[in-house]
Amino acid sequence: MAWFSFTGTDPSQSSHYTLVASQPTCPGLTQRMCALQAMNDGSNNPVITDALKDEIINSLQNQVNGTNVKLKAR
Template sequence: MAYFSLNTSGNPTDPQDYTLQGSQPTCLGEDQICAVQASNNGSNKPVLTEALKNEMIIALHSRTPSTNVSLKDS
């Protein structure tokens, strides 16, 4: 799996709003999605499965990053 950072003011559910990263990006905070770890769709964009989207929701609600979701302060 690869790391993808969410572009500034991007939509976390739109794969086009992510940029492929060479390593895990530094993200600190608890308010917004910063990056995800996901499969590459072949066009350097993440495959946002329903399971990953649910993990994103849980991370935001609990204000706690997870295995595949990194958060940052707003």
């Protein structure tokens, strides 16, 4: 599994992430998407499964980090 920083506008689109070397820190606006951990699709994009989409939605709606989803800190 690899870490990907959120660099776009749509958390459910793999092209809106950038592969990073390690889990990123997340300064800035609070409780916004920061990063996720997923399998690399071979083109340095995350594989966003239905389960991972559900985790993204849950994290954003409840403003909590998930196992594979990291939000910007409060």
